[in-house]
Structures are given as C-alpha cells and as structure tokens.
Amino acid sequence: MGVFSKRVRHAAPPSAADSNRSWRRAGRFRSCAGRRGGQFGGMVMRRVFCLCGVMLLCGSTILPAQEAVPEGTKARWFGHAFVYLVSKSGVRIAVNPFTEGTVDYPLPERLPAEIVLISSEAPDYSGGQHIFGLPQVFRSLAGVGANRANGIPFRGINTWRDAEGGKRLGRNTVYQLEVDGLRYVHLGTLGHPLSSKDVSAIGRADVLFLPVGTQELSQREILRNAELLEAKWIVPLAYGTEPSRRLGLRPLADLDFGKLAVKKHEASEFVFVKSALPEAPTVLVLKEPAGL
Known part of the structure; x- marks a missing residue:
C-alpha cells in the first residue's frame, strides 16, 4: 500500500437488541x-x-344588573325631565338625561341603557354621554319618525320649544313608546299647545310624562295638552325645585290640577301595569329625588 493508504475498519451493523x-x-x-x-x-x-x-x-366597568320586574314596566325619575324605563324583558331606556351641572341632581353612576332618547339639544335634556353601555342614541331630529330598537317600537314627533315655531328656542321631539302593552309619551320640552295634527301624530297616551314647569305655557294649556292625549297616568316632570332653581321653572305647588285625581307616591320609581290603569285620568306625583 502507498503511504497515503489507510486501513478502513467497517463497523458491524447494530444488532436488534441495540436498536431496541x-x-x-x-x-x-x-x-x-x-x-x-x-x-x-x-x-x-x-x-x-x-x-x-x-x-x-x-x-x-361592572355594570349594574338589569332591574326588570315581571309585573310591568319600571319607571324611575332621576330628577328634572330624566326618566328611566326598564321593560319586563330587561330593555333599559333613558329619556332626556340631563347634562352634569345643569341641575343639582346627582347623575346615577355608570347607568347602562340600550336606548337613549333626547328631545332637544338643550343642555338640561341632552346628557346622553353620561349613559353607559353601547346604547342606540336618538337625538332630537334624528329621532323623528317611526323607529324600532331592541324590540321596542317608538315614534318621534317634531314639535317646538316655543309658540313661535322654534324661532326663539328651537325644535323639540315628543317621543311615543310602546312598552309591555302600554303607550308612553314624553313631551320633552314642549312649549306650545298641541295642534290637532300633533295629537293625531302622537296618539293616545296611557302614561304621559308631562313637563309642567315651562313658562312658555299657561297652566290651562299644560293640562289641555294632557286632556287631548287622553292620558290615564299623568306624571308631572321638569318643574321648579331647589336643585333646578337656575332654570326658572314654575314650582309644582303653583299648578292647580282642578278635578283630576292626584296620587302622591312615596318613591321616585313606579311600576306601570296594563291591568292596573286608572279608570279616570290620575296625576301621579313621584317623590322628588334628593339633590346634591
């Protein structure tokens, strides 16, 4: 062999035992x-x-549980014109929440809703930004016409905040809602007598949230609006109180309801039930919420 040759030893193949x-x-x-x-x-x-x-x-953010009750629709008044409805199925509707600082009522903390209805862009009516969750918001003109949200049918009717066609104070949207078999109407910040066209568009009200503190209407005109809508429950709102003193509203004590029955409720919330509607129009005075 040459010097560069090398003996190569071939390794034996592995046995079966080694492989195992x-x-x-x-x-x-x-x-x-x-x-x-x-x-x-x-x-x-x-x-x-x-x-x-x-x-x-x-x-x-842990939101409060729905406060639905099986008997009917729960309504809570948070002060001024702010009404909060909860249907039997748990749909929550905030109507005309006030903007913080416009009145001295406390805003509910982290209050959730599925629907927010705003009648006008007046600051004491347009605080929809304070409502939590992901609500569908209908602001003034955007709410006019037939609508439906979360299974709740409602209608917005264009009206005015003054008797001059809105020249001084602008537009107002009246809301009519169908909830749990009852028709609710919130007149917003209505500032004129209802015309026959308005009455036809709004229709009959089982429950009427009636602003009574405005100086744009006389006492007689305010009560006439309720009469035209054939309201069964009449809930006075947006009247002069200590927390709303800056708005120059008429106090409730100045309003004479005449021959209407008046029921004073010892709480700021009430459950409306279809089978328990009063036979005659009745004024339901909810307890005023505590101020700041």
Missing part, C-alpha cells in the same frame, strides 16, 4: 420532554388566567 435500547432511550426522552412541556404550558396558562382575572377586577 436506542428506541427506549429516545422514548424516555420524549416522554420526559412532554411531561415537562405540559407542566410548563399549564403553568403559563395558569399565570395568564390569573393576570386576566386581575385585569378584569381592577380595570373593568
């Missing part, structure tokens, strides 16, 4: 790695879940 031992060692390695990987993955997931829990507790 190699596969067993590889299997033990994979099993161990799998167990460790599973333990590591489980630890990571547990930490992720714990972190998410802390974030939810510390940073989330």
Whole structure:
C-alpha cells in the first residue's frame, strides 16, 4: 500500500437488541420532554388566567344588573325631565338625561341603557354621554319618525320649544313608546299647545310624562295638552325645585290640577301595569329625588 493508504475498519451493523435500547432511550426522552412541556404550558396558562382575572377586577366597568320586574314596566325619575324605563324583558331606556351641572341632581353612576332618547339639544335634556353601555342614541331630529330598537317600537314627533315655531328656542321631539302593552309619551320640552295634527301624530297616551314647569305655557294649556292625549297616568316632570332653581321653572305647588285625581307616591320609581290603569285620568306625583 502507498503511504497515503489507510486501513478502513467497517463497523458491524447494530444488532436488534441495540436498536431496541436506542428506541427506549429516545422514548424516555420524549416522554420526559412532554411531561415537562405540559407542566410548563399549564403553568403559563395558569399565570395568564390569573393576570386576566386581575385585569378584569381592577380595570373593568361592572355594570349594574338589569332591574326588570315581571309585573310591568319600571319607571324611575332621576330628577328634572330624566326618566328611566326598564321593560319586563330587561330593555333599559333613558329619556332626556340631563347634562352634569345643569341641575343639582346627582347623575346615577355608570347607568347602562340600550336606548337613549333626547328631545332637544338643550343642555338640561341632552346628557346622553353620561349613559353607559353601547346604547342606540336618538337625538332630537334624528329621532323623528317611526323607529324600532331592541324590540321596542317608538315614534318621534317634531314639535317646538316655543309658540313661535322654534324661532326663539328651537325644535323639540315628543317621543311615543310602546312598552309591555302600554303607550308612553314624553313631551320633552314642549312649549306650545298641541295642534290637532300633533295629537293625531302622537296618539293616545296611557302614561304621559308631562313637563309642567315651562313658562312658555299657561297652566290651562299644560293640562289641555294632557286632556287631548287622553292620558290615564299623568306624571308631572321638569318643574321648579331647589336643585333646578337656575332654570326658572314654575314650582309644582303653583299648578292647580282642578278635578283630576292626584296620587302622591312615596318613591321616585313606579311600576306601570296594563291591568292596573286608572279608570279616570290620575296625576301621579313621584317623590322628588334628593339633590346634591
């Protein structure tokens, strides 16, 4: 052989026993790695879940539970013209929430709603930004016409805040809603006697939220509007109180309801039931919410 030649020894092929031992060692390695990987993955997931829990507790907004009652529609007066309805199925409707600072009633904290209805852009009627959740908001003119939201049919009727066709104070939207078999009407900040066309568009009211403090209408005109709508329950709103003193509204005590029956309720909320409508028109005076 040459100097560059090298004897090559060929290794013998592995026996069956050697192959089996190699596969067993590889299997033990994979099993161990799998167990460790599973333990590591489980630890990571547990930490992720714990972190998410802390974030939810510390940073989330927990909204109040729906306050539906099976008997009928719950209505709550938060002061001034702000009415909050909750249907039997739990749909929450905020009507004319006031903007913070316009009156000295406290705004409910983190109050959720599915629907927000605003009659005019007057600051004491247009505080929809204070309502939580992701409500559908209908602002003044945008609410005019036939609408439906969350299964609630309602209609907005264009009216005025003064008797001069809105030349001084602008437009107002009257809202008529059908909830749990009853028809609710909120006159907003109506400032003129209703015409026959208005009455035809609004229709009969089972429950009428009636602004009685405006100086744009006489007492007689205010009560005539309620009479024209054939209201069964008449709920006076938006009248002069200590928290609303800056608005120059007429106090409720100055209003003479004449021969109408008057029921004073010892709470600021009331449940309206279709089977319990009064036979004759009745004024329902809700307890005034506490001021700031």
